[in-house]
Amino acid sequence: MDDKRQRARVQGAWAGPAKSASRPASRTVLPAAVPQRWASEVVNPDRRFVYEEPAEVTRRVPEPRVIEKDGTHDISSSPSGVSRLRLFPRFIDPKEANWMFEQLQHEIPWSQKTNVGLDGPYQEPRLTCWFGEVPYTYSRSTMQPNPHWHPLLTMLKDRIEEVTGHSFNSLLCNLYRHDKDSIDWHSDDEPDLGKNPVIASLSFGETRMFQMRKKPPPEEHGDYTYAERVHVPLDHGSLLLMEGATQEDWQHRVPKEYHDRRPRINLTFRTMFPGGKP
Ligand SMILES: O=C(O)CCC(=O)C(=O)O
Structure with missing residues (x-):
C-alpha cells in the first residue's frame, strides 16, 4: 500500500x-x-x-472526470490561463469515416520512429508520419520536413479550420496497430509550438481512451498520485481540441489496453512557429 x-x-x-x-x-x-x-x-x-x-x-485519489459530451469543457484554471477542451463526438459522419480510415491506413507512408531515452534508443510503440514545411523534434529525435500532404489530409485540415476558426500548418499522424500500441505521458509543449498551442486531434477506427493528468504543484515534487484526471473516450470520427493552458498545465497519453483492440488512426493538427510565435 x-x-x-x-x-x-x-x-x-x-x-x-x-x-x-x-x-x-x-x-x-x-x-x-x-x-x-x-x-x-x-x-x-x-x-x-x-x-x-x-x-x-481525507486526501483521496480523485476519480477521473469522464468527458463524452459535445461542447466546451474547461478543465482547470491557473495563473497560466484556462485549460479548455472542445469535443465534437461526430465531427465526421461514421460512413464517411469508414472510407477515410481505409485510405489513411493504406496510403500514408507510415514508419516506426526511434526515440532516445535515458536508457538509450527505443522504438515508439506505434507508427507515425509527419506533414509540414519544418522538421519536428521530440524525444531527442527529429522528423524531417514533409510537404507532400495527402489530398484527404488537406481536405480534413480545411474542414477543421472552417469549423474551429483555428488554422494549422503541420500534422502528426499516429497509427495504433493493436491494443499494445500506445503513447506515453507527455505534453505537446515543444518550443516551436509557441505558448498556448491549439492542437486539433481527429480520431478514426477503434475507440481508445485519451487520458489526462494535471501537472502537480511544486510541493508534490513531481508525484502525480493525487493529480486531477480527465478521461475522454475518442471514437471513430471524433474531434478533440486542446486549447489555452492545456499543454502547460496538463499531460496526456493513450495507454496500452489489456484486451484486443483493432487499429486506430489519430491525426493531430498543429501550428509550428520555427522562428518563434509572432
Ligand atoms: O492518439 C491520440 O489521441 C494522442 C496523440 C498524441 O498525444 C500526440 O500525437 O501528441
Whole structure:
C-alpha cells in the first residue's frame, strides 16, 4: 500500500462530560453482551464517540472526470490561463469515416520512429508520419520536413479550420496497430509550438481512451498520485481540441489496453512557429 495511505489511521475522541461530571447513570438495562467496563458510555448518552477523520485520510485519489459530451469543457484554471477542451463526438459522419480510415491506413507512408531515452534508443510503440514545411523534434529525435500532404489530409485540415476558426500548418499522424500500441505521458509543449498551442486531434477506427493528468504543484515534487484526471473516450470520427493552458498545465497519453483492440488512426493538427510565435 502507498506509504501515505498506510500511515492514515482511524482516530477520534470521547465527547461530552467525563464519567463523574454529569448526571447519574440512567437505569438502562444493559444487554447481557455489553461488557461492564463499557457500561458508562452505553448508558450515558452525553458520552458519544466522535470520529475525527485524520487529515491524511481525507486526501483521496480523485476519480477521473469522464468527458463524452459535445461542447466546451474547461478543465482547470491557473495563473497560466484556462485549460479548455472542445469535443465534437461526430465531427465526421461514421460512413464517411469508414472510407477515410481505409485510405489513411493504406496510403500514408507510415514508419516506426526511434526515440532516445535515458536508457538509450527505443522504438515508439506505434507508427507515425509527419506533414509540414519544418522538421519536428521530440524525444531527442527529429522528423524531417514533409510537404507532400495527402489530398484527404488537406481536405480534413480545411474542414477543421472552417469549423474551429483555428488554422494549422503541420500534422502528426499516429497509427495504433493493436491494443499494445500506445503513447506515453507527455505534453505537446515543444518550443516551436509557441505558448498556448491549439492542437486539433481527429480520431478514426477503434475507440481508445485519451487520458489526462494535471501537472502537480511544486510541493508534490513531481508525484502525480493525487493529480486531477480527465478521461475522454475518442471514437471513430471524433474531434478533440486542446486549447489555452492545456499543454502547460496538463499531460496526456493513450495507454496500452489489456484486451484486443483493432487499429486506430489519430491525426493531430498543429501550428509550428520555427522562428518563434509572432
Ligand atoms: O492518439 C491520440 O489521441 C494522442 C496523440 C498524441 O498525444 C500526440 O500525437 O501528441
